Amino acid sequence: MRARARLAGTVAEVSDALPAAPPSPAPVLLDACRGRPTSTVPVWFMRQAGRSLPEYRELRARYGFSEIVRQPELAAEVTLQPVRRLGVDAAILFSDIVTPLEAVLSGIAISPDRGPVVDQPFRSAADLDRLRPLEPATDLPYVAETIRLVRRELPAGVALIGFAGAPFTLASYLVEGGKSNDYRRTKALMYGEPALWARLVERLADITLAALDAQVAAGAQAVQLFDSWAGALSEADYRRYAQPASARVLHGLAGHGVPRIHFAVGAGHLLEAVGEAGADVVGVDWRTPLDAARRRLGALAVQGNLDPTALFAPPEALDAKVREVLAANGGRPGHVFNLGWGVLPDTDPEALRRVVELVHAEGAGAGAGRSSAGPAAGPG
DSSP: OOOHHHHHHHHHHHHHOOOOOOOOOOOHHHHHHTTOSSSSSSSSOOOOSSSSHHHHHHHTTTTTTTHHHSSSHHHHHHHHHHHHHOSSEEEEEEEOOHHHHHHSSSSSEETTOOOOOOSSSSSSGGGGGGGOOOOOHHOOOOHHHHHHHHHHSSSOOEEEEEEEOOOOHHHHHHHHHSSOSOHHHHHHHHHHHHHHHHHHHHHHHHHHHHHHHHHHTTTTTTEEEOOTTTTOHHHHHHHHIIIIHHHHHHHHHHOOOOOEEOOOOOGGGHHHHHHSSOSSSOOOOOTSSSHHHHHHTTTSSOOBOGGGGGGOOOHHHHHHHOOOOOOOHOOOOSEBBBBBSSSTTOOOOOHHHHHHHHHHHTTTTTTTTOOOOGGGGGGO
């Protein structure tokens, strides 16, 4: 016993004498989301996992979309592919905004051409009975396992972003039965039966929050709430019919301490209202100049906002568009470079890689020593 104690003491002394291992680098994206100065502007792309990558297409030739989502090894592989190929600062979980709904509601399918399709659209209060609460441990175990697998493989400086659909967008899919050009059924329900609408989006908010809670518990380091179709609403309608349910989700995540990103496409007229819902970062689509967005959002961090079609331009033209976005931000901290919407299917991955390299090179020292509110926080 004494010999063992002496040996333990010797090992402890040797360990104390060894230099401490250098700490792993924290993901730069997380600092940017919190408005802190960063060594460079972090960059990732919405819809970077899938569609445009040849290695993803090879998998899709053998497996369906939902098969990949439900097999953690495959979903983790697809999540990691853009990190390896493009050098982005974040991976985003490979899944779909209706994945939690598929787990609690029968009759939802993801069509390659149409996106989510609901075979029995919601039309009345009776339909609410079909929408039970989400139990992530039993309903979505494969999502948590995918996150755990990804975190094991991700480089220390690369963040993993979880995501979910905002209640308004999920409700629009349920009511319309799929994508819509005018959201006539959604708006008819909102205007005609506001109490039923409120119950629907509140229930969807609870499903979304449960899904995101589970993603963070499994290891997601930031989350993004996609409100894909909120741009179809006026500001007054957004504040009445969509913002409260999104706020329920975003405020419900506050205790986790992870950055919350909120993005709505075509929503330049809603920026202030989207920002007030409770996110740390507001995604800005390509229609709104980034400097104008920062003036309107004050101290909130921003994400965006290169036009996705710029990736099809000649290299020198693409470079110019990237530099325009960086210049509009003016070197202020609290900027996550992204597209103003998702990667288009025929995008050349080399164009994406070119953007990453240029942003990293020319965004070096972003906002060092400057306040995230900066000059952009003044009146617009």
